[in-house]
Amino acid sequence: MKTDDVWLLGRAWSTPGGFVRGARLVFRALGGVVRGQRLVGIGVALATSFCKAVVLGQQVPLWLNSPLEDLVVDGDRVVGVRIRRDGRTVTIRAERGVMLAGGGFEHNRDWRQKHHGIDGSPSGNPGNVGGPIEIAQRAGAAVELMDEAWWGASVAAPAGGTPAFIVGERSMPYSLMTDAAGNRFANESESYVDLGHHMLEHDRDGAYWLIADARHARRYLRTFALDPRQNKAMREAGIMVKARSVAELAGRLGMEPARLRATVERFNGFARAGVDGDFGRGNSAYDRYYGDPTVRPNPNLGPLERGPFTAFKVVIGDLGTKGGVVTDADGRALREDGSVIEGLYSAGNNSASVMGRTYPGPGSTIGPATVFGLRAARHMARA
Ligand SMILES: Cc1cc2nc3c(=O)[nH]c(=O)nc-3n(C[C@H](O)[C@H](O)[C@H](O)COP(=O)(O)OP(=O)(O)OC[C@H]3O[C@@H](n4cnc5c(N)ncnc54)[C@H](O)[C@@H]3O)c2cc1C
Structure with missing residues (x-):
């Protein structure tokens, strides 16, 4: 995978451009298998090319x-x-x-x-x-x-696992983020460092949730939920929680159902109008980069109305300090x-x-x- 693939792959099932990029990735990977090559991507590819230049090119010993x-x-x-x-x-x-x-x-x-x-x-x-x-x-x-740190939001890991840093997943339509009580607290599509700062300011020790409707699951790539074994472990650890309705989901998350319903209804109103009146989600070019251009009038806002609804437990993560x-x-x-x-x-x-x-x-x-x-x-x- 190349760095420039990441944003388009997130919408492989919702846009033609994303689908073509996804197909090219699959064929590139298969081509590597056929040729007996071990292909590497993104950060590993960068480190590999440095190693090639230094170790093979300049004959510098690497210990x-x-x-x-x-x-x-x-x-x-x-x-x-x-x-x-x-x-x-x-x-x-x-x-x-x-x-x-x-x-x-x-x-x-x-x-x-x-x-x-x-x-x-x-x-x-x-x-x-x-x-x-x-x-x-x-x-x-x-x-x-x-x-300071390169703060951000991460889906919590089951015991022994690594938290999954999320960017596109929380920015796509048909999803929102809440605190432990069921309130939105920030623009979910903002940069990861800004979001991390907002999480730290809002509630440094509390739990957060990424809540999405069925269309989010169907249309967008959730890198942290691709492996069925991992999903099972997340369900068992209470990190991934599913329900048919928003009220039922609230009950499972220990929230007041009326509170979460009010949050979702308010958010859905913003999604239909295309303007997030609370946090301005979708206003910036950065937000829209990780959006779905086929969703109108705002590529970052889609109402949560089709069950089943899924919540993922989110923690204050980071890419490093x-x-x-x-x-x-x-x-x-x-x-x-x-x-x-x-x-x-x-x-x-x-x-x-x-x-x-x-x-x-x-x-x-x-x-x-x-x-x-x-x-x-x-x-x-x-x-
Ligand atoms: C999932 C993820 C996605 C990211 N995406 C991006 C991105 O798209 N763009 C971007 O710019 N950045 C991205 N980053 C951040 C970026 O990868 C890091 O900030 C960057 O790798 C830091 O480089 P570094 O050389 O400082 O440290 P690192 O790459 O962390 O390497 C430090 C190395 O030093 C070693 N070490 C530690 N102590 C010692 C010691 N005493 N002696 C010898 N060695 C030691 C460690 O074991 C490690 O191998 C991402 C990070 C993650 C985790």
Whole structure:
């Protein structure tokens, strides 16, 4: 799957463009099977092409399972690293500089509680526990934005699973999101960081629900509900709840039926008028990107009126954290007083995000990681 497939595949059953894109994906995948190729897509494809350029192209050794333990510092300058390899500590000199690219701290429960006040429901790499950030701090680096993350909404995971970060699913028509009491609280189609902020502000510890009618299930791709075994586990864990009517669904979710009915009726009125009078869903180009253009007058709004109705339990998720080492335009680590730590560079989620607390658009994490990684490498080459 290519990144540009994602938005169209979400409506493979509702628009001709989505269907054609879906068919091309299926044929591409089958073509790979026939040719005996293992095709990879989206983020894995990006990482694979980097590996090809660096490992095969430049013959740079790639050591896996070799975590950074500490930096080697000589006076004021970082001159190497100590890593753990095959049960031993290995020291590597780095004349030009050391680049930290060890991700955020989304899987560090203690740091999450300390900086975010919640355990978090991360979707990022399980190895991201903030080690490189701590190591940079020991070498004198300043950190910022530690209370931030690439927040978003995720469908809760059954025991042992990973929460499913949702974007298109909550933006498509015939669905809405409520808090634990059955009230809408935000524009469901807004950017994931904005929605995450609204969830944190509204109720940091409470449950949320994505509620959809039968047309949402039939027309749109729900990436988190494709596997029948997973669906069974979600039903058993109370994460996926079905009912024939809105009132029955409310009862199953522990909500006041009149409350949820009122929420749905108000929302349905907005959907028919094409204007979300409470939260402006469908007003922005961003909202409409993940909408269904065949639904009029507003591609993000469709009334919930056809059962069965399904609710999915939603938690405050994230794609990773935003806080970390403060850097300059060349990715050089800075101290609290703004001076440069010579020889130490940082890019990606172990740096404080250049985007601050916002989400300007797709690629807001990988874009800066790549740009500052390149700028840092060029700076090292010049040094
Ligand atoms: C489901 C999902 C979808 C996403 N979609 C997009 C998107 O469309 N566009 C976009 O821009 N971003 C997207 N992101 C976010 C993006 O993938 C991350 O922000 C990005 O991968 C961060 O890159 P990174 O190099 O900083 O860290 P990571 O890619 O997380 O890699 C960090 C690595 O460092 C390793 N590590 C940790 N500690 C140490 C240590 N002490 N020593 C050695 N190694 C260590 C970790 O194990 C990990 O392998 C998505 C993320 C997820 C989860």
